[in-house]
Amino acid sequence: MRSAETNELTEVQQMSTLKRWSLIGVAVFCLIIFTVTGPMTDVLTNAFSGGPLVEATVDMPSGTVNITSSDYRYAAGLKEWSERMLGRSLYDDNSTESVLAYATLIKLADEMQIQTADSQLQGMLSGFVSQGADAYRNFWRSQGFASALGFENNVRQSLRVGAVVDLLSTSAVPTEQDILDVWSESFQEMNVQYAVLHPSNFADAAAALEVSDEDLAVFFASELNPQETSELEIEQAVAFEVVLLDEVAMESDAVKAWFSADEPSAEALDGFYASNKYLLYVREKVGDDLDPIISREELGDRVKNDYLMHQAVTELSFELPDTENVQEFSAEKGATYISYSEMIELSLLGDVELIGGVQLRRLFQAEENIWMPSPVQMEGHVFLMRPTAKRDRQLPELTEIRSDVVELWRSRQQQRLASEAADQLIADLPRGVDYVEGDAVSVSAEEFTNAAAEASLAIEQMGWISRTPRTTTDPFWPSDATVLRSLRTQVGGQLSDLIDGEIVGPQDFGDKGIAVAHLIGRRDAESSSMWPAEYERAKMLATQKAYTSFQSDQISYEGMARTYNLQKVERVEVAN
Incomplete structure (x- = not known):
């Protein structure tokens, strides 16, 4: 028991x-x-x-705190949401380290007891609420929030993190020496000489080359560039017919027999003038006190005459589609019939007598043998037109333009020969005993000059000049100095990565030539020549550089580890 x-x-x-x-x-x-x-x-x-998992520990001013799995998930969600919705990106990835660094910022916001003022929240939300209450409600609901309060709380939390970053970044202020260093780097001076190989210098050598039919066919079929193709193409063209009425015809018995010239109303004339004033009534010469549009008063009866011509030709447009013999029909009606049976190219339409102008380009959008419904009004006459045949822009057969294609091929050979000569110039330059294939080629000024002379090339001097443009000290270069300007940009942009004596190029500038440049040396710019605008720009760049350094050195995971002893908790896997 x-x-x-x-x-x-x-x-x-x-x-x-x-x-x-x-x-x-x-x-x-x-x-x-x-x-x-x-x-x-x-x-x-x-x-x-017995408690949440600990992902990391971090030393706050008040003591060591844990970043739990809940903290980690919250930080990951807020980080992603802030980046996506508010564009507030502090890290380039969503790695564990970046999320832990973001979670540390949240912990710092708590430690510093940072609060978001209502005015800050209102400023951030102004773009959202400006669309109205309904749109705002639909927006935060679409983001998965049950209430506006939940959405706004997320914004507040994101702003708190931003406030921490702003406080920490106050240390990211460049010193005066930092600013001077940036200015000196930006305007470091370089001494450059160069040689240019012009394709035109190889014209005779290219002219002596013969091309086989097979190679020419391949060049024609697949190697023409858009500009060359355009040069070879036959321009689009059109043949068309016109039925025209002018002021003289309007007074003829033939026209009066079928068109009743009733007096138009003032409203009709006002509407016609308003619709056509920018087309028909523009002054050829405009003085200081003259309106570019001719007024109704100055035009007198011209608006009425133009209106009546337009009405008359519109009546003809109703009958033309069913007319078999347009020439006889035009004669009966007192109109002028004009046939342009031979194709007229697009570029020549403006030169057509009496009716030439951009309005004829509409023929290319019209269907063949169909009269265009809208009359074309011009000073003193109005007409209807229809295309009778059209030719699209097209590339002829090779046999039809063989000689032109051969010229283009030889032009390409000039470019090829110039490029090969530039490569050979560099290949002939001396190499040091420790040179390894693929290394930069570096020579003295004398060696570069001698090599250019052996290749019968003239050496041009850029002289000492800032790596980036300086309007206060730059020399005056002619507008056509394309190669000079481009080389200055190219060498200046690479200067930090180049060594003195290095060869830069070859650089192809098309018909301007192929350039091979030689960096003779570099020197620091005189700070006494600094202008206020240059100082302000250097200050801005130095500030950006300091902030970028702050981003990588302070709020990164590594930065947080150094400053706040942020440490991930390593988990030990227990074998079953």
Whole structure:
């Protein structure tokens, strides 16, 4: 027989077992219902392990704090949301280290007790709420928030992190020496000489080359550039017919027989003038006190005459589609018939007598043998037109333009020969005993000059000049000094990566030639020549550089590890 103490112990054990199975049942139920969401995992983890998992530790001014799995998930979500919705990107990736660094910023905001003022929140939300209450509500709902308060709280939290970064970045202020260093680097001076190989110098050599039919066919089919193709193409052209009425015809009995010239209303004339004043009534010569548009008063009866001509030709347009013999029809109506049976190229349409102008280009959009419904109004006459034949822009067969294609091929050979000569110039330059294939070629000024002389090339001097343009000290170069300007930009842009004596190029400037440049040396610019605008620009660049350094040195994971002893917690895998 068990004692009362033994019975009590057994009862406690039974209750413990019952509680244990109850907890397991609740856990299984939650797993089924909540499908192991992040928050639910935290609940279970906390229940069975005695607390949330620790992802990292960080030393705050008040002591060491933990970044738990909940903190990590919250930081990851806020970081991604801030980047996507607010464009507030502090890190280039979503790595574990970047999220832990962001979580540290949140911890610092808590440590510093940073709060977001309502005015800050309003300023950030002004763009969202300016569309109206309904649009704002639809917006925060579309982002998955149950209320505007939830959305605005996320904005507040993002602003708190930004405030921490702003406070920390106050140290990112360049010193005066930093500014001077940036200015000196920006305007470092270089001494450059160069030789230019012009393709035109190889014209005779290219003219002596013969091309096979097979190579020419390949060149024609696949190697022409757009400009060359355009030069070879036959221009689009059109043949067309015109039925025209002019002021003289309007007074003829033939026209009066079918057109009743009723007096137009003032409203009709006003509307016609307003629709056509920028086309028909523009002054050829405009003085200081003259409006470019001729007024109604100055035009007198011209607006009325133009209107009546337009009305008359519009009546003809109703009959023309069913007319078989347009020439006879025009004669009966007192109109002028003109046939342009030979194709007229697009570029020549403006030169067509009496009716030439850009309006004839509309023929290319019209269907062949269909009269265009809208009359073309010009000074003193108006006409209808229809295209009778059209030719698209096209490239002729090679046999038809063989000589032109051969000329283009030889022009390409000039370029090729010039390029090969530039490569040969560099190949002939002396190499040092420690030179390895692929190394930069570096020679003295004398060696470069001698090599150019042996190749019958003239040496041109850029002289000492800033690596970047300086309007205060730059020499005057003619507008056509394309090679000079481009070489200055190219060598100046690479200067930090070049060594003195290095060869730069060859650089192809098309018909301006192929240049090979030689960097003789460099020197610091005189700070006494610095202008205020240059100083301000250097200050801006130095500030940007300091902030970039702050980004990498202070708020990165490595920076946080140095400053706040941020350390990831390494987990030990337990073997089953």
